[in-house]
Amino acid sequence: MGVAELDSFDRDVDLGSWGLGGIPVAVALPLLTATSWLLSVGATSVLAVYLPSGPAVGLLRLAVPVGALLAAWLVTRMVVRGRHRRFSRELKGSCQAGEARGADGITLT
Incomplete structure (x- = not known):
C-alpha cells in the first residue's frame, strides 16, 4: 500500500543527543527498556529481602526505578558506543578509498 516504509521508524529519531546514536532505534530503545x-x-527485590518495611524503605522503593533508568541509560550508552566503534573500525579496515566490497569480500567495481 505504500503507507509506511520499512525503515521509517528510524528515520526521524536522532538518538545522538542521548549518546545512543550509531545504531537503530529498534535496537537502542529495547536494550534500554530491558536493562x-x-x-x-x-x-526492588534486594530491598524487599534485606531491609525492614517502613516509610523510608517505601520512599527508597519509589526512587529505585529512576535510579535504574539512569543506570540502564549509562549501560546502554556504553554498549552502543562499543558497537559503533567496532563497526566503524570494521568498515574502515574492509574498504579502501574508492573501493567497495560485497558481503563475500570480493571487490565490486
Missing part, C-alpha cells in the same frame, strides 16, 4: 526493567526488579 532498566531488570535493574529495577533486581534492586
Whole structure:
C-alpha cells in the first residue's frame, strides 16, 4: 500500500543527543527498556529481602526505578558506543578509498 516504509521508524529519531546514536532505534530503545526493567526488579527485590518495611524503605522503593533508568541509560550508552566503534573500525579496515566490497569480500567495481 505504500503507507509506511520499512525503515521509517528510524528515520526521524536522532538518538545522538542521548549518546545512543550509531545504531537503530529498534535496537537502542529495547536494550534500554530491558536493562532498566531488570535493574529495577533486581534492586526492588534486594530491598524487599534485606531491609525492614517502613516509610523510608517505601520512599527508597519509589526512587529505585529512576535510579535504574539512569543506570540502564549509562549501560546502554556504553554498549552502543562499543558497537559503533567496532563497526566503524570494521568498515574502515574492509574498504579502501574508492573501493567497495560485497558481503563475500570480493571487490565490486
